[in-house]
Amino acid sequence: MELIDLQLETIEAEEQRDIARELDTSGESRTLKDIAKGLKASLKNTEGFTRLDALNRIGNQVFALDANKPHNFVTPNAPVNYPHIWTSSWFEWVQYDGSIMQPMVRNAGEALGVAALVNLEDDEQRFDSTVKVDELHRIEQMLAGTEAPFRARTFTGLKAPAWPEAILGVIDRERAAEGRSLYRQHCQGCHLPATDDPAFWSERYWSVRNDNGERLLRLKIIPAGEIGTDPAQSRVLADRRVDTTGLGIDTVVYRGQDCTPLQISDSSDASFAFSLGAVVQETTDYWYRQHGIGSDGQQRMNGFRPNCLQAPGGYKARPLNGIWATAPFLHNGSVPNLHALLSPASERPERFWLGNREFDPVRVGYETGEAAGLTELDTRLPGNHNGGHEFRDGEGPGIIGPLLSESQRMALIEYLKTL
Structure with missing residues (x-):
């Protein structure tokens, strides 16, 4: 439909x-x-x-x-697909699509998106809001943990869930060992070594520092044309324009990988990406002034990062710790389980149903048959396409590895359960 x-x-x-x-x-x-x-x-x-x-x-x-x-x-x-949030506090770009660097801007923007009130009228209270900036900071601290992970060589905040063997079955360790070799060969070039691999903690991946000297994890953002998955989401920030005349936007944000300063003002044809970042910054800045938070406190609550924004036109390849618990897969949730994800697009289901809570521990995803109260996902619709990120023979956009045998797919799935 x-x-x-x-x-x-x-x-x-x-x-x-x-x-x-x-x-x-x-x-x-x-x-x-x-x-x-x-x-x-x-x-x-x-x-x-x-x-x-x-x-x-x-x-x-x-x-x-x-x-x-x-x-x-x-x-x-x-x-x-709803993104999982473990470890994301320590990514260089914390937003799921790699567009926002500062945790506070991400979190306050999401609060506005779910109807926290903000005053955009032309008066002294412009940018006053019901956003609870202090609570957002407290939540972010809980997610991030008590110690910078590069120094601790582990994540001390919210951790990826472990595969519950007592409920979903014992992992076949011999087959998982075969899958680990396949992961290193076909997956870690984009998704990085597994977090339990000492190679993951190399300065090669943790080369970025925030303004407090703590190292951040730099992830690859793969262009949509290269990964071959549905491009709709990757175009939202790049293409959408908004009329911001009369909103009183007058602030500097930062743009791109180098965080170049960018003045944002009202316009009848403004960039949605940068205007949204500016409104959120004006809103949090108002809260800081209202509550007497000085520059040092603001830095701390902002995660020691500038309000740096970008519209990357691609998708972030994040570490796969806890990936087993995040079905359906791809950024738009158009692939129901890990087995389908490791298969050519031609073998992926064209239509399936979302909302079933019964888990399939073999293919690793939720049951997808039609039933009352569920919603259909039709991958033929724009925004829902399930192509790309394919393992199949040949070359071209969206092909990331060779065709895997059924045995190889199951071995790789068994290894992914261990992450």
């Missing part, structure tokens, strides 16, 4: 004025509520369990609803 074409910029000018009047009068709009109900029904089939179009939803909340600019609304069309 395709998304209904419900972009607000296509509605009649008079209806746009009605929406604006409703918002001015009561702070809410019946028209927008009706649109939201229809969109929610459509998104149930487009996103479904375990997935949502996070960035477009945040953009709609901040730049369409909070800013009272309905023409900034776009139909969510780039669903992603």
Whole structure:
């Protein structure tokens, strides 16, 4: 089922004025509520369990609803799988798509995206918000742990879950040893050595330092055209534009791998990526002033990192610790289990159902048959494509390794259970 074409910029000018009047009068709009109900029904089939179009939803909340600019609304069309968050505090780029460097900007931006209130009116309280910046910092500290991992040679915060052998079955250690060799041959070039491998703690991978001298893990961001997976999400930050006139944005953020300073101001055709980063920074800066947090405290709460942003147009290859627990796979959740992920795209299911909690310990993913209350994922739809990241013979975009035999696939799966 395709998304209904419900972009607000296509509605009649008079209806746009009605929406604006409703918002001015009561702070809410019946028209927008009706649109939201229809969109929610459509998104149930487009996103479904375990997935949502996070960035477009945040953009709609901040730049369409909070800013009272309905023409900034776009139909969510780039669903992603909910990312796992263990170890991510220590990545150079902490956002799942490699677009945000500073943990506080990531966390406060997500808070705004799930409807924390922010004042974007032209008054003395502009950028005042209900974002609990101190609580976000406390949560981030819990996730990150008590000691910098490169120094400790381990992660002391939230750890990847261990395969529960008492529940899902004993790991075949002999077969896993064969899989470890396959991992080193075919996987670690992008996903790095396993975290229990001394090679993982090489300065080669931990070459970046934050402003407190702590080393951060630099991960590869693979261009969408090279990895061959669905490109929709990789284009959101690169392509989306927003009207920010009258919002009072006037701040410097930082851009790209080198963190080059970039002045952000109001514009009728502004970059969504950098404007969102600027609004979030203005919001956290307001909170810091409001609560008397000086520069040293701000540095600490910001994770000793600048608000550096990028629209990389690719996907981050993160370490695979705990990968067994993160089905469905690929950034958009279009592959149901590890066995399908290690197979050619032609062997992956075209349609399957999300929301079943019954786990398949052999293929490593959730059961995917049709049942009441589940949502269908149709990989033929834009944003849902399941190609790329393929092990098959030949050369070309999306082929990352040779065709694996069934025995090799099962050996590699057995090893991935150990991570």
